[in-house]
Amino acid sequence: PSFGFLFDIDGVLVRGKTPIPAARTAFQKLVNSQGQFLVPVVFVTNAGNCLRQNKADQLSHLLGVPISQDQVMMSHSPLRMFKRYHEKCVLVSGQGPLLDIAQDLGFCQPITIDTLREKRPLLDAVDHDRRPNVLHSQEQLFSLSTVVLFGEPVRWETSLQLIIDVLLTSGYPGNPYEQENYPHIPVLACNMDLMWVAEAQSPRFGHGTFMVCLENIYKKITGKDLKYEALMGKPSRLTYQYAEHLIRAQALQRSWEQPIHTLYAVGDNLMTDVYGANLYWEKELARAAAARCRSVLVCTGVYSPHRQAPPDAGDSVTEAAFHGHRDFRFDPGLVEPDHIVPDVDAAVDLVFQLENFAP
Numbered sequence: 001p002s003f004g005f006l007f008d009i010d011g012v013l014v015r016g017k018t019p020i021p022a023a024r025t026a027f028q029k030l031v032n033s034q035g036q037f038l039v040p041v042v043f044v045t046n047a048g049n050c051l052r053q054n055k056a057d058q059l060s061h062l063l064g065v066p067i068s069q070d071q072v073m074m075s076h077s078p079l080r081m082f083k084r085y086h087e088k089c090v091l092v093s094g095q096g097p098l099l100d101i102a103q104d105l106g107f108c109q110p111i112t113i114d115t116l117r118e119k120r121p122l123l124d125a126v127d128h129d130r131r132p133n134v135l136h137s138q139e140q141l142f143s144l145s146t147v148v149l150f151g152e153p154v155r156w157e158t159s160l161q162l163i164i165d166v167l168l169t170s171g172y173p174g175n176p177y178e179q180e181n182y183p184h185i186p187v188l189a190c191n192m193d194l195m196w197v198a199e200a201q202s203p204r205f206g207h208g209t210f211m212v213c214l215e216n217i218y219k220k221i222t223g224k225d226l227k228y229e230a231l232m233g234k235p236s237r238l239t240y241q242y243a244e245h246l247i248r249a250q251a252l253q254r255s256w257e258q259p260i261h262t263l264y265a266v267g268d269n270l271m272t273d274v275y276g277a278n279l280y281w282e283k284e285l286a287r288a289a290a291a292r293c294r295s296v297l298v299c300t301g302v303y304s305p306h307r308q309a310p311p312d313a314g315d316s317v318t319e320a321a322f323h324g325h326r327d328f329r330f331d332p333g334l335v336e337p338d339h340i341v342p343d344v345d346a347a348v349d350l351v352f353q354l355e356n357f358a359p
Contacts, residue, residue, distance in 0.1 A: 001038065001039040001040065001251075001256065001258065001260075001355075001357060002258045002259060002260060002261045002262065002355070003039065003260065003261065003262040003263070003264060003291075003351065003355050003357075004039060004040035004041065004042070004247040004250070004251070004260055004262075004263050004264070004291070005030075005039060005040070005041045005042070005263075005264050005266060005348075005351070006042050006044045006240075006243050006247070006263055006264065006265040006266065006277075006293075007041065007042070007043050007044065007266050007267075007344070008043075008044060008045060008046075008234075008265075008266060008267035008268060008269070008272075008273050008301075009043055009045040009047065009055075009059070010045065010046075010047065010196050010197060010198070010268075010301065011196070011197040011267075011268035011269065011298075011300060011301015011302055012266060012267060012268050012298055012300065012301060012344050013059070013062065013063065013344060014062060015197055015198060015199055015300070015301070016198035016199040017199075018199060019062045019063075020300050020343065020344065022300070022342075022343035022344050022345035022346070023062070023063055023344055023345075024062075024063055024064055025345045026343075026344045026345040026347070026348045027063045027064065027065050028064070028065075029345075029348050029349075029352075029359065030065070030348065031065050032359075035065055035066045036254075037065075037250075038359050039357070040247045040248075040250035040251050040254075040256075040260065041071055041250075042071055042072075042073055042243050042246045042247055042250075043055070043059060043067070043071060043072050043073065044073045044234065044239065044243050044265075045072075045073070045074060045075065046075045046190075046191040046192075046193050046196075046206075046207075046233040046234055046272060047074060047075065047151070047191070048074050048075040048076045048094060048096075048101070048150045048151040048190045048191050048207075048233070049094060049095050049096030049101075049150070049151050050074075050096050050097065050101070051069075051097065051100060051101060051104055052069040052072045052073075052074060052077070052104075053069045055069075055072045055074065056068055056069045056071065056072045059072070070246065070249070070250070071246070071250070073239070073242060073243055073246060074190075075150075075151070075190040075191040075232055075233030075234075075239070076101065076105060076150055076190040076191075076232065076233075077105075077232075077239075077242060078230075078232045078236075078238050078239060078242045079105045079106075079107075079148070079188065079190070079232065080105050080106055081242075082188065082230065083106065085107070085145075085146050085148075085186070085188070086105075086106040086107050086108055087108055087109070088109065088145040088146055089109040089111060089142070089143065089144050089145055089146075090102070090107055090109065090110050090111070090144065090145065090146040090147070090148050091110075091111055091112075091113070091116060091144045091146070091147045091148065091162075091163070091166055092107075092110045092111065092112055092113075092148045092150060093112075093113055093147070093148070093149050093150060093151075093153055093159050093163060094149065094150030094151035094152065094153055094207075095151065095152070095153055095154050096150075096151075098110070098112050098150060099112065101150065102148070102150075107148075110148075111144065113153060113158060113159050113162055113163075116144075116162055116166075116173060117158060117162065119142070120162075120165075120173055120174045122174075123161060123162055123165055123173060123174065124158050124161060124162065125161075126157040126158070126161065127155075127157070127158075142172075143170075143171045143172055144166050144171040144172075144173070144185070145171055145185055145186075146185060146186045146187075146188065146229075147163055147166060147167065147185065147186070147187045147188070148187075148188045148189075148190075149163075149187065149188065149189040149190060149207070149210075149211065149214075150190055150191075151190065151191050151207045152205065152206065152207040152209070152210045153210070156210060156213065159210075160210075160213060160214055160217060163214060164214075164217060164218060164221065166185070167184040167185065167187075167218065167226070168181075168184070168221070168222070170184070170185060171185050179221075179222050182222070182224055183227050184226070184227070186229035187226065187227070187228050187229060188228070188229055188230050188232070189207075189211060189228050189230070189231050189232065190207070190232045190233050191206065191207040191208070191232075191233040192207065192208045192211065192231060192233055192234075192235075192236075192272070192324070192325040192328075193206035193207060193208045193233070193234075193269070193271075193272055194206055194208040194209055194212070194271065194323045194324075195208075195209070195302060195323070196269075196302065197268065197301040197302050203302050208323075208325060211325070212326075214226065215326060228327065231325065231327060233272075234267075234269075234272040234273060234275075234276040235271070235272050235273075235275040235276025235277075235279055235280075235324065235328065236276065237279065237280055239276065240263075240265075240276060240277070240280035240293065241280075243263075244260075244263060244291060247260055247263065247291075248260055260291050261291055261292065262291055262292050262293075262294060262355070263277075263291045263292070263293045263294070264293075264294050264295075264296055264347075264351050265277035265293055265294070265295050265296065266296045266298060266344060266347045267295070267296075267297065267298070267301075268297070268298050268299075268300060268301025268302050268303050269301065269302040269303065270297070270302075270303055270323075270335045270337070271322075271323040271324045271335065273295060273297070274295040274297055274334070274335055274336070274337045275324060275328070275334045275335050277293045277294065277295035278293075278295060278333070278334045278335075278336070279328075279334055280293050281293040281294075282334070294338045294339070295337045295338050295339070296337065296338065296339045296340075296341060296347045296350065296351070297337035297339065297340045297341070298341055298342065298343050298344055298346075298347060299340070299341075299342050299343070300342075300343050300344070305340070
């Protein structure tokens with residue numbers, strides 16, 4: 001094969017925990033009788049609340065084919081490359097086994113929001129029932145050097161308050177605010193999805209919505225923009241570079257000598273899957289060695305042809321409705337998919353046809 005697949009998960013293969021029927025059919029076409037993939041495949045998800053191995057096991061069960069963790073790319077996977085932060089004391093926000101995830105990525109001193117709240121109980125004051133009955137004496141000072149946002153937390157008010165505390169005290173929560181310390185300590189963020197699709201009929205809040213809250217609270221208090229050291233997850237170029245690396249590693253492992261010329265990004269979200277694929281290929285035209293990236297939009301998730309204007313009608317897409325992250329420019333051309341198909345099974349058929357690939 002001279003091509004590879006980048007599959008989104010939520011809205012393409014599953015809705016919440018329910019498999020989309022077309023997914024199993026599609027993946028039977030992608031493996032041989034021994035369960036080996038006929039083409040390189042990477043699952044590129046903006047989810048970040050579990051370890052790669054757990055997601056691989058879940059996908060293997062749902063799709064009925066063996067998936068390895070090397071085929072799975074979580075929104076936080078590129079953090080493995082940020083080694084300059086691995087030895088530092090970092091605050092991690094999100095849900096799931098956060099400490100396990102952080103340590104698996106290489107972080108040696110992660111501290112969760114819950115741990116910070118235990119050390120500084122007076123800081124979490126929105127929920128009256130969670131306020132401490134007895135005033136605690138201040139413990140020995142400790143400092144946090146970086147904030148890592150893995151995904152949306154459960155208790156937004158607690159996370160928003162404590163992250164703001166860390167940013168406005170230069171990493172010493174519990175101290176008085178020092179707004180003159182700007183720019184603040186580094187913030188690394190994964191998963192910018194404003195919304196995602198589960199079993200509900202309408203899309204649900206994603207981590208991007210939490211980030212909108214954090215950014216606006218910070219600006220309201222300080223009058224300045226919250227800055228990110230790095231943004232990861234689709235549509236970030238960093239994510240697609242890492243995904244292409246994984247695709248090429250698979251081809252090398254299988255001793256496929258044909259160069260990978262094209263990546264097909266199959267997703268359900270105009271603002272992440274389509275925008276990211278288009279942005280990556282647009283930016284990477286100068287790199288002769290890079291595979292071109294083509295977007296294939298399915299209608300089983302966030303995108304519905306009945307719910308919004310056709311993506312090729314650039315005049316009907318306005319910047320006021322831009323669902324991408326604040327730090328990404330609006331361009332109607334970047335949300336135009338190369339292909340629109342009903343579901344992931346149709347996407348596989350289309351790509352095989354385009355590539356004249358007959359398994």
